[in-house]
Amino acid sequence: MNHFLAVFVFLCFIPTSQIQAQDVIWTTQSKNSSESMPVGGGDIGLNLWVEKGEVYLYLSRSGTFDENNTLLKLGRVKLKFSPNPFAGNTFKQELVWKDGYAQIRGSNIQIKVWVDVFTPVIHLDIKSKQKITTEASYESWRFEDRITKGKENNQNSYKWAPQGIIKTFKDDIAFKNNGIQFYHQNKPETVFDVAVKQQGLEDRKTNLFNPLKNLIFGGSMQGKNMIPSGNYAGTYLNTPFQGWKLKSKSPGLSEEITITLNTSKTEIPDWERELYAVNLNSNQKASIKWWNDYWNKSFIDISSKDERANQSSRNYQLFRYMLGCNAFGKYPTKFNGGLFTYDPQLTDSTLNYTPDFRNWGGxxxxxxxxxxxxxxxxxxxxxxxxxxxxxxxxxxxxxxxxxxxxxxxxxxxxxxxxxxxxxxxxxxxxxxxxxxxxxxxxxxxxxxxxxxxxxxxxxxxxxxxxxxxxxxxxxxxxxxxxxxxxxxxxxxxxxxxxxxxxxxxxxxxxxxxxxxxxxxxxxxxxxxxxxxxxxxxxxxxxxxxxxxxxxxxxxxxxxxxxxxxxxxxxxxxxxxxxxxxxxxxxxxxxxxxxxxxxxxxxxxxxxxxxxxxxxxxxxxxxxxxxxxxxxxxxxxxxxxxxxxxxxxxxxxxxxxxxxxxxxxxxxxxxxxxxxxxxxxGMIGLQEMLMQVDGKKIFLFPAWPKDWDVHFKLHAPYQTTVEVELKNGKIASLKVLPESRKADVKILIKQ
Missing domain, CATH: 1.50.10.10 (Glycosyltransferase)
Structure with missing residues (x-):
């Protein structure tokens, strides 16, 4: 299993901080979607992986609830290149989380995957040292209505008690404007109507807020030098799908693919106008700055002989990255998978359902x-x-x-x-x-x-x-x-x-x-x-x-x-x-x-x-x-x-x-x-380092003395506390505003 382990490298983090970032680097391809890497920004989450020489992305976004209240994914994207740059031994997939993006390298190719924090656009920037033909496909398992049975209804609001036949209705998918357009439009009748009737509130129905009514969500995918190139069918992990393919007009050294998303409570013509009005030419600098500011706002970096402690601070940061991907969502990050769920049979082999499944509902x-x-x-x-x-x-x-x-x-x-x-x-x-x-x-x-x-x-x-x-x-x-x-x-x-x-x-x-x-x-x-x-x-x-x-x-x-x-x-x-x-x-x-x-x-x-x-x-x-x-x-x-x-x-x-x-x-x-x-886990690590009581700030109330740490956390009254502990001694203490330093009590024995 060693070739599946992540390799972590230490890079300079942000100039204003001494913390060392640990980018996640994989030097082998993945077996399947369970070995994917989270990438995202704004309110968009991607699962990114490379399998059998092909690059895959699951697309997720906050608030994409269907008629049954399943939090639907927005499909799967596949990239395929000719000649195949991943045929040899050269491979590197890296999450550069300090800057909020991922990149994949193969023989003579680099693919940068990033999400605009401020605009709902996913960017796939491809550069090659030799001319290649690029195929970008949009794959959907919602090409037809699907009846959900048994435990599959745990993904929606009916759970174990569906009333009649429950269907996940098909999406509308077609080639349009030299790209691929896809959307799900909720039917007039939703689980909202079922619950209102069940709970005796029909006489008050017009006064109730209904988030599912008239909801449309989806997007479009296009490439600068790409044109539609037909359809195909296949199966991924027991789930049948259909694909819509874009292909390079001619082999080239670069390609820019963008996936634009739109979620709106409106009618189709208005939804389309909103979708195609989105600016695709955004600069990554603003998104990188947002991520840099995010990491400089707070951090926990442990350096210890105890590898468990080092893992804890690294994984604290990686999980906070995942939370940052839904910074501007219309809906909160879901406890049961957030924006990063994948094929359910890879979590539980008995659940051979579509990638839309998550236990405990959407x-x-x-x-x-x-x-x-x-x-x-x-x-x-x-x-x-x-x-x-x-x-x-x-x-x-x-x-x-x-x-x-x-x-x-x-x-x-x-x-x-x-x-x-x-x-x-x-x-x-x-x-x-x-x-x-x-x-x-x-x-x-x-x-x-x-x-x-x-x-x-x-x-x-x-x-x-x-x-x-x-x-x-x-x-x-x-x-x-x-x-x-x-x-x-x-x-x-x-x-x-x-x-x-x-x-x-x-x-x-x-x-x-x-x-x-x-x-x-x-x-x-x-x-x-x-x-x-x-x-x-x-x-x-x-x-x-x-x-x-x-x-x-x-x-x-x-x-x-x-x-x-x-x-x-x-x-x-x-x-x-x-x-x-x-x-x-x-x-x-x-x-x-x-x-x-x-x-x-x-x-x-x-x-x-x-x-x-x-x-x-x-x-x-x-x-x-x-x-x-x-x-x-x-x-x-x-x-x-x-x-x-x-x-x-x-x-x-x-x-x-x-x-x-x-x-x-x-x-x-x-x-x-x-x-x-x-x-x-995050809460526990924070509370070990710093606790507050009114204006009092207690440092290291439950901290092992032999764990060196550099952290920056927030306390009440617009206060930040940045501390370095080395060899059981305070190496530096920075409290802003400085007047709050009088409220700090250090509990670790010096």
Whole structure:
């Protein structure tokens, strides 16, 4: 297997930084798409590989949801050359991630693949030392309607409960303007209409936001010296496809191929006008500058005798590259593969489906997983990248409020744990076989019932962008306030259904039934809910532009939040996941959510011993511990200052994936490449290096002294901290603004 391993070279990174970039270099071709390399920019992701002398690219873009809410790929491109420059032993494929592009070299040929960060155009720049004939083909498996059966419906919103025959409808593909034009136009009837009817909201349908209606997405491919050259058919990994081919007018020394993409809610003539109006002559300099600025904004570079540590920092950077490819997406990066999924049978040999497949859906939002993709962006300073995730919730606010009012007659936005990109529960999770009279607002699902509180983490992220970067978040305040209102209104409503009193004997809300993540079900006063509400309310009250009347209202609600509960093991006091619960359904540890993300317990705070006891002695926490997928034990350990545990769990999480590209982890509990696996790894590494508490900045709270490191991370109040640690000593410390240096406390022993 040695010839499949990546070779890493050290190059000068960016003049303003000492960090060393480690470009990914492969010196042999790939077996198949699972050995592909991620390339992208703006909101476009490519899987790039060379197989049997031919160059392949999968095309993906944020927001390409079909009628069934599958996140469709935009096809596959194949490049073929005559004579074949890859017939000999000369081969090199390199991801130059500091500049955001990839290049492939063969005998006498160089192919540069890059995506314009600011314009939806993919560039394939080919240069040869001898005249060659180039064939550029567009391949599609959606050349005809395809019925999706069984587990294949896990790629859409019907999952295991399709109602009738489900089809992925064919695309329109044709030669046009000396190129190839391709698009998917959603049919008038979509899963939105099915869910609205299922959930009893047809009388309010015209008021609901529908992201799938009139949606068209696709693009065109053209070459400067290329003309249409016919069609062909084939099969790739059991999936039949048809191809449309462009060919050089005559052999030449260079070729420029561009693939322009367009996604729009409009009609075909307007979509085409938009597509062909895109400027194809963009200069790569602006995109390179964007990537250089991205890397200079923050980084973590470890140099250690411990190869696990070195892998962790390299893969941290590679995963952050993948996140940067959706910096300007209309939709957030999906936890279950992002823009870089590939043929599913290469992840699970039993799933012989098309490249459109990913487990856990395309337009379905699973909040517990998504949060881990976005939390690390605070310390990495990637505030712009967080906007698509925040806007996702904001765009669905009205739908969530309409749903609440229709089901229960009270105010507030009810965001379920797993919901669609139109704000309603996933239809399969909502349940088709529901008991007569079962409440309209409830999901009939053992894992998801009464789990409402993950939205609070996104509310907190929004509040934190104001604290970290002084962002104006006033436009998001209605989302935060409506999410809080739901808890007050709904649990008052439920209490009055049970009896005469809305509050308990101490004047507190009673959060029953509730849920501790997907794990502690039918919970009474779930700790994750209490910690989330308490923290978000405290932060909202501090918001400078909140009117005094509102501050008073939220301060009153804060007084109504009950205290957390505790239990003992071996005489040690630990945080309880709730006051009581009926069953354990999953393997999360929400009893440690007061540690992360809520920060109620941590370094320099009271009660730290109780939180450490929970990590060390709670039998469920011990039983559930793992580095796989969305597990966040590495983060808990770092937040608690448990250096040995944090180092072990974080390096396990961020070690090479076992696939050709080191950061293609998974499938874990979800899919490959597993983005909540990568995100939780990033968070753990950041928290080992730097933690914040108000204005306090703690450096190296859980850091092995023998790991040399140079890092730059962001802290609250528009602060950056850049540190070099060598041989256990601080070699340099740069804090901007300098006035914040007084707030820094170094915890590693000098």
């Amino acid at each position: 337009g379905t939002h699973t909040a517990q997983n998504q949060r881990l993709v976005y939390w690390p962006m605070l310390k990495s300073g990637d505030f712009d990248l967080m906007k698509p995730q925040f806007d996702f919730y904001l765009n669905l606010l009205k739908n969530a409020e309409i749903r609440t009012e229709a089901a229960w007659g009270h105010k507030g936005a009810s965001f379920t744990e797993q919901f669609e990109n139109f704000g309603l529960p996933n239809p399969a999770e909502y349940g088709w076989k529901r008991p007569a009279g079962y409440n309209q607002g409830m999901e009939y699902n053992a894992w998801l019932e009464y789990e409402w509180d993950t939205v609070l983490e996104f509310c907190m992220m929004i509040l934190e962008t104001e604290r970290y970067d002084h962002r104006n978040i006033d436009g998001y305040l209605p989302l935060i306030e409506s999410s809080l209102t739901f808890f007050k209104e709904h649990y008052t409503y439920l209490a009055k259904q049970r009896g005469a009193k809305a509050l308990d004997a101490n004047g507190h809300l009673v959060f029953y039934p509730g849920s501790g993540a997907e794990t502690y079900k039918m919970a009474y006063n779930s700790t994750s809910t209490i910690a989330g509400l308490k923290t978000v309310l405290e932060r909202l009250i501090e918001h400078p532009s909140l009117p005094e009347g509102k501050k008073k209202e939220w301060a009153e609600m804060l007084q109504m939040i009950p205290p957390m509960n505790f239990r003992q093991f071996d005489g040690k006091t630990t945080i309880s996941p709730a006051k009581v619960w009926e069953r354990v359904n999953n393997t999360e540890s929400p009893q440690l959510y007061p540690v992360y993300p809520w920060g109620i317990y941590g370094i320099g705070k009271s009660g730290l011993d109780t939180a450490v006891n929970t990590f060390k002695f709670d039998p469920d926490v011990l039983k559930f511990r793992s580095h796989v997928g969305w597990k966040q034990d590495n983060i808990f350990a770092a937040r608690l200052g448990l250096t040995e545990d944090a180092a072990k769990l974080t390096t396990e999480k961020l070690k090479d994936s076992g696939r050709r590209f080191p950061a293609f982890w998974g499938p874990g509990f979800d899919w490959t490449p597993d983005h909540n696996w990568g995100g939780s």
